[in-house]
Amino acid sequence: MLKITDLHAQVEDKEILRGIDLLVNTGEVHAIMGPNGSGKSTLAAVIAGKEEFEVTKGSVVLNGEDLEDSAPEERAHKGIFLSFQYPVEIPGVSVTNFMKTAINESRKARGLEDMPANEMLKLIREKSEMLEIDRKFLSRSLNEGFSGGEKKRNEIFQMAMLEPKLAILDETDSGLDIDALRIVANGVNKLKSKDNAVIVITHYQRLLEYIVPDFVHVLHNGKIVKSGGKELALELEEKGYDWIKNEAVV
Amino acid sequence: MDLKDKLISSFMAFENNVDIDHPVHDVRTEAMKNFEKRGFPSKKEEAWKYTSLNSLQKVDFSIFPKEENTLEYKNVKKYFLHEIDSYKIVFIDGIYSSFLSETTHDGVDICLMSSALTKPMYKPVIDVYFNKVASKDESLTSLNTAFSREGAYIYIPKNKMPKKPVEIVHFATGNEASLLLQPRNLIIVEENAELQVIERHQSLTSNEVLTNSVTEIFAAKDAVVDYYKVQNDMASASLIDNTYVNQRNKSLVKVHTFSFGGKLTRNNLNFYQNGEYVDSTMKGVTILGEKQHVDHHTLVHHIEPNCESHQDYKGIYGENSTGVFNGKIIVDKIAQKTNAFQQNNNILVSDRATINTKPQLEIFADDVKCSHGCTIGQLDEDALFYLQTRGIPKKEARALLMYAFANNVLESVRIPELKARINKLIAKKLGVRLGFDL
Numbered sequence: 001m002l003k004i005t006d007l008h009a010q011v012e013d014k015e016i017l018r019g020i021d022l023l024v025n026t027g028e029v030h031a032i033m034g035p036n037g038s039g040k041s042t043l044a045a046v047i048a049g050k051e052e053f054e055v056t057k058g059s060v061v062l063n064g065e066d067l068e069d070s071a072p073e074e075r076a077h078k079g080i081f082l083s084f085q086y087p088v089e090i091p092g093v094s095v096t097n098f099m100k101t102a103i104n105e106s107r108k109a110r111g112l113e114d115m116p117a118n119e120m121l122k123l124i125r126e127k128s129e130m131l132e133i134d135r136k137f138l139s140r141s142l143n144e145g146f147s148g149g150e151k152k153r154n155e156i157f158q159m160a161m162l163e164p165k166l167a168i169l170d171e172t173d174s175g176l177d178i179d180a181l182r183i184v185a186n187g188v189n190k191l192k193s194k195d196n197a198v199i200v201i202t203h204y205q206r207l208l209e210y211i212v213p214d215f216v217h218v219l220h221n222g223k224i225v226k227s228g229g230k231e232l233a234l235e236l237e238e239k240g241y242d243w244i245k246n247e248a249v250v
Numbered sequence: 251m252d253l254k255d256k257l258i259s260s261f262m263a264f265e266n267n268v269d270i271d272h273p274v275h276d277v278r279t280e281a282m283k284n285f286e287k288r289g290f291p292s293k294k295e296e297a298w299k300y301t302s303l304n305s306l307q308k309v310d311f312s313i314f315p316k317e318e319n320t321l322e323y324k325n326v327k328k329y330f331l332h333e334i335d336s337y338k339i340v341f342i343d344g345i346y347s348s349f350l351s352e353t354t355h356d357g358v359d360i361c362l363m364s365s366a367l368t369k370p371m372y373k374p375v376i377d378v379y380f381n382k383v384a385s386k387d388e389s390l391t392s393l394n395t396a397f398s399r400e401g402a403y404i405y406i407p408k409n410k411m412p413k414k415p416v417e418i419v420h421f422a423t424g425n426e427a428s429l430l431l432q433p434r435n436l437i438i439v440e441e442n443a444e445l446q447v448i449e450r451h452q453s454l455t456s457n458e459v460l461t462n463s464v465t466e467i468f469a470a471k472d473a474v475v476d477y478y479k480v481q482n483d484m485a486s487a488s489l490i491d492n493t494y495v496n497q498r499n500k501s502l503v504k505v506h507t508f509s510f511g512g513k514l515t516r517n518n519l520n521f522y523q524n525g526e527y528v529d530s531t532m533k534g535v536t537i538l539g540e541k542q543h544v545d546h547h548t549l550v551h552h553i554e555p556n557c558e559s560h561q562d563y564k565g566i567y568g569e570n571s572t573g574v575f576n577g578k579i580i581v582d583k584i585a586q587k588t589n590a591f592q593q594n595n596n597i598l599v600s601d602r603a604t605i606n607t608k609p610q611l612e613i614f615a616d617d618v619k620c621s622h623g624c625t626i627g628q629l630d631e632d633a634l635f636y637l638q639t640r641g642i643p644k645k646e647a648r649a650l651l652m653y654a655f656a657n658n659v660l661e662s663v664r665i666p667e668l669k670a671r672i673n674k675l676i677a678k679k680l681g682v683r684l685g686f687d688l
Contacts, residue, residue, distance in 0.1 A: 045635075073639075073642060084639075093653070102637075105641050106641040
């Protein structure tokens with residue numbers, strides 16, 4: 001589904017990604033771990049199409065299509081979803097109105113009519129219940145004054161609404177207490193199917209107890225320095241990242 | 251002949267058509283003298299530093315329209331808030347249109363300034379209120395006072411509230427190549443009474459129009475007044491709005507100004523808090539493009555203790571548009587426990603757009619809370635990216651952010667149908683379809 005080849009990216013002449021290779025097939029869950037500043041969030045943003053980052057070499061190919069010239073919204077229409085580490089607060093636009101706009105814009109891009117209002121409401125109800133989101137919450141301004149947990153839950157709610165082919169969860173576990181973590185992870189697990197794929201970006205192993213990865217990759221200095229199965233995450237938890245750093249140097 | 255000379259000579263012609271023995275005419279004559287002395291304000295004056303009236307003074311404006319004009323309701327329906335029932339005071343080229351209006355004398359007076367200025371029954375009210383809060387120094391206000399004859403007259407007695415809002419609408423038909431209008435409104439809301447007003451100036455052709463309007467509002471003890479100014483005129487129309495509000499104890503007056511259209515718009519909005527526990531609120535949304543110019547000059551004079559004032563102006567400036575916000579707050583020595591808040595946030599969406607924003611605080615009391623903040627910025631790139639990753643195209647994402655930016659000003663609009671209208675105007679002005687019902 002997603003094929004990343006020798007990806008180099010920089011921001012303001014500072015190279016952050018230095019040759020990433022990654023292959024994600026449908027039905028798979030990949031975890032990308034690594035110390036702070038290793039380039040995890042940059043990789044997520046580059047896949048989602050953030051213009052601030054300049055891709056200097058290599059490619060990101062989704063279902064056979066090179067995404068080089070695709071704007072972030074076009075990538076979204078093709079099925080990429082990024083759950084933000086720090087979701088942006090947008091006062092003045094309610095969660096519901098935001099979701100309606102997002103869904104109808106995606107439908108428009110696919111040549112479909114707007115989703116009928118009753119269908120939309122049904123979908124919103126269904127997905128918000130799945131994530132145990134209070135109805136009142138949906139009429140509040142997007143992310144404004146939300147707690148860390150509410151923001152992350154709202155991200156996964158959006159993911160549930162948009163049903164992406166490839167979901168990238170950037171530090172979704174940060175700022176979550178154990179109950180919120182469980183709700184968020186359950187949501188992700190319910191959305192997971194043989195037709196889609198998930199990339200979980202995390203610093204800690206904790207989230208991976210709930211969202212069990214098929215593959216774990218360790219990012220260091222803009223490169224994937226080690227890949228393995230889910231047991232690699234446990235090893236990292238035990239030994240810390242220094243072990244990887246040292247190994248990478250060797 | 252320049253415009254000033256033309257106005258001075260027109261005053262004599264004007265005197266042939268009004269009762270010069272009426273006491274109001276002494277007020278007019280005094281005002282004319284002041285205008286003669288001061289003339290049009292120039293950019294040399296601090297208050298007019300960023301707004302030039304030079305080009306308008308070169309236009310050969312008609313000062314008195316030649317003939318009465320009519321309009322069919324169906325052709326101008328869209329300029330009214332037709333979704334709801336309202337009282338209407340409508341003028342066509344400055345002349346009252348009884349056909350388009352719906353006035354009343356049923357418990358409240360919602361009618362014409364020309365009647366109030368001439369009929370003996372209104373004299374006691376005119377004596378007490380006419381030209382009492384409007385400035386006697388400011389030259390354009392004086393100019394309006396000198397020619398004051400027509401406009402809206404609203405009197406709401408104690409404990410009354412009209413059943414529906416009042417719309418004051420001025421149409422310019424383009425019958426004259428260029429037309430100067432000087433409406434004069436007087437609004438009195440007595441103790442514990444309430445009023446909602448929507449004011450609009452609408453030119454129907456691309457012929458030049460200049461409106462120099464003066465509105466005096468008197469809010470007595472516990473009165474509540476909501477005043478909405480919808481400024482979405484043609485690119486050939488200019489407006490100088492001079493509004494003066496006098497508030498007594500515990501009164502609450504809110505003025506919302508929505509500036510989307512017009513060539514040059516100057517809003518002089520002045521509040522005088524002549525009572526305790528007064529609340530004055532000024533809110534504005536300005537969205538401009540092309541070479542449009544809007545200048546908001548606000549004044550809140552805190553004269554008594556324990557009062558509040560709230561100002562919140564948002565501006566979005568595109569293309570070659572220019573904006574000005576100058577917010578003056580005066581807190582007299584006696585006005586302790588004043589709370590005065592002022593906020594002016596602007597987004598420039600073009601490299602060529604300009605905003606000049608200036609808070610001006612003169613505080614003589616020591617136990618007060620005053621805050622002010624001005625920001626000028628571009629749209630938040632992170633927020634744009636966030637919306638785009640949800641499949642919202644950049645253009646719509648920008649519009650959504652701008653809409654969101656302006657939205658909290660709309661929250662205090664108390665007429666839902668008007669709020670919906672303004673929402674739609676904002677979406678239209680931003681040139682996008684938003685994926686939800688506004």
